[in-house]
Amino acid sequence: MVWIDLILFFVLFALFVYIFVSVNITNLHKVYLAFHFTMMIWPFCQFAIKTTDNPTYQLFYVKAAFVDSALLSTGWVFFTILLTGQTRFLQRKILLLLSAPAIFSAACIIFSPCSWFVQPVNEGYIQRTYGPLFWIFIAVIIIQVVTSLYVISTALVRDLVPRVRKQVMLVLKGILAVSVFILLDIALNVVLDPYLPVIPGMTSLGILLSAVFFVVSINRDKVFDLATIAHQDVMDTIGHGIVVLDEYDNVVEINRFLGPHMHLHRGEQFNIRIIFPESSPAIEAFILEYHERPLERIEIEILHTVIRRYLKIQATPIMVSGLRVGRIVTFQDITELQRLIHETHQQNRVLQERNHSLIAVQKELYETNRQLQQMAITDS
Template identity: 35%
Template sequence: MKEVNQMLPVWMDFYLFCILLALFIYALTVNNITTLHKAYLAFHSLMMLWPSCNFIINITPDQQLQWFFLNVAFIGLSFLGFGWLMFSLVLTRKFYGLKRSFFYLSAAPAVLCSILATTNPWHFMFTQSSGGGWAVRTYGSLFWFFFISGLGYLLVSTVLIFKTAVNAAEGNMKKQVSLCMWGVVILIIFSQLDILFNVAFFPLFGVVPGLTSCGIVLSAVCFVIAINRYDLFRIVNIAQREVIDSMAIGMFVIDKDGIILDLNKSATRFLKTQAGRNFEMKGLLQLSEADGPDSIFLEEYNTNKLKSLQAEVKIIGEQTVHVSIHVSPVLDGKKNLLGRIITLNDVTELRSLLEQNNENNAILRQQNEELLRIQEELYDVNQKLEKATITDDLTDCYNKRYLMQQVAYEILVSQRYNIPFSILLIDVDNFKLINDAYGHLIGDNVLRSVVEAIKSKLRRSDILARFGGDEFIIYVPNTDRKGAVILAEKVRSAIENQWISSSRGDLRVTVSVGLVSVKAGAGIFGSPEDFLEELLARTDRALYDSKANGRNCVVSAE
């Protein structure tokens, strides 16, 4: 009987390890793997390290081997708290969207504890063997950092799960989270008891075996109950299946030989078949011609199974429908073909809308072209109207109203930038006698000829306008008195030397020119309009002097 009692502490951790292993295998075999599964299995594996390594320590006499497994056990226990935290985040649906830096910071205490435990043979400040082996041991100051770190992980996980349980609506979700929370609480209680009996009061009560292992096992039992009673894992697969079956898109999963492995409910709307049968792509296609696009797609489908394909075909049934077919290969890690996924999407309504849209676009294009034509006509009319408001109908040069507005503005510019300018006033000599002798039509021709002669001597920046009757005015920017006199002589000479045809014979006309110049930097008096009126009055007096001097000459105002 005494022998049995001595063996019980040795085999206690082994029995608990076997229970954990059985629970691990059960959870692995009866459920499909998802992200939640992976998180659970990761920390379940960490839970199994502590009892299994402690069992090996108790059955092997080799102290180096004992230390190796003890080191592994402490490393596993270091990351167990981190694993609990990660699983709690996944369970409470806060895992996704977290930054990578968060995981690094969260894992830092576990990594540091692992380093402290691994380097223990160099400082023995973490733990020391007692009684000639590592089965019985005492703990140093660095162990308490390990303890506080693990406890911190478990407390954060408890708070996280507790908040989720409080905020969750009544139902399976609340029960699942509550059970998981009790699993963490149980582990905290048993780990505290282990610290109390085997660290704080050691060797008062001797070695109390399996306390932390019992807490790990009981917490794992809570999780397994949550997994199976409330479909913690299976609900994900059920939801995924419901989503796939509710899709309007038909979906087939076939193996590399074309045998249907699975299909959703919408798939039978396109092809009356079932799992286990061969998928007949040719039966879906309505070939329009031997070398048409459908035939090319079918050839690619049969010969190049590693290529993603897409085509739009017609399926003939009670009514013709347009179907978009998409074929995607499923490859393993070595790029070997495992099978293919084929999706069928009814695009008949979309095709009809596209055709209707094309018709509407054609109508809109036609209307747009008509609008553009109307806009061009309106633009031409506006240009003509604008031109009519600022030009003289007879001579096609600017009218007096435009000249007065533009020259008033040009005066301001010239004054601001200290630019000289000149104004020329031109009058056709004896124009009334020409009208009386040759008629008004010839008189009009004379005025047009005078304008052509004047324009031939002007720059593009000069402004020519009909001032009224047989008088014309020229604004000459950036020109002083000397330049204005030279220009006036050129204009006068050009008009004098041209011949004008008429029914009564050719005739020549002359003009009298009066001009005024404003020096650079000269100030203006009053408003630009008043200053312009003053300049025109001085120019008119110079023109009067030109007439008085016998006409056909240029006179500059002082």
């Protein structure tokens, strides 16, 4: 029975390695790998507690496991947001609000005044009882689970494409699996502990099942293949502004070139009208086409009166299997091109004026020659 948690730890580690070697590493992969590694800590700590008789080490492993769980619950919410495409939640205030309960419960676990979180049994922590701070920790876990379910519910009520809906349903199954096993662990090993023998590995098994659902979702739907390292490098080094939007016009990505000029952040709603400093018939026509013709590529050239630059703005749909999953809006600085065109027009105008002058001179010479010819054949 002692080895159950260690076996589950190695199974989680095998899944970790599988994801690492089977897909390209991007920022989203790094988020998942950190999340998956956090899932591995719980079963490892549960095993490590049983390998030592020193109460100090045992208490350390107990606290490490529960601090990991507090952080894991928050990481679950964040990763749920990423997988379901709810990027509007990725704002600084919301992220701080979601992180605060986990940080608070982790602080309670680490410092645990007067052993209010956990107390030893028989001078050790292999068997232990829990104090009031433990139930605060459980309340935080429940809040995070409810938050994840809320994120999923807001995704399901939207008109999702079948691929995304399947992905969201897998995330829901993963949350329900780990929640059920955590509740069983609390009920059997905490509430009914005086009446039943300890059943190890309950929470670890729930974490494993949830990880399996995530791995299936990642590999079946190719979640992380939407953006590669090469694409990100091109976006950050290209000399054009690029905004990537999802199907609901939420900002998914904005490159470095555009960052200093447009105060947009991932997750915010994009309003096409804010990029124009003033209105005109051409601009109003472009905005109308933007809203009414989302499946077509449209463009406009304007003189931005604030930055005093000529811009070429293009809006192009992102199509996957015949369905629009987003849109790319690009901003190209064509000021230099406009300057060259203006200089070319100026030179052409000067040449035309000189040409007109030469034609006039030619006419005068023709008239003078005609008069000389007439004088040559006429008496003095």
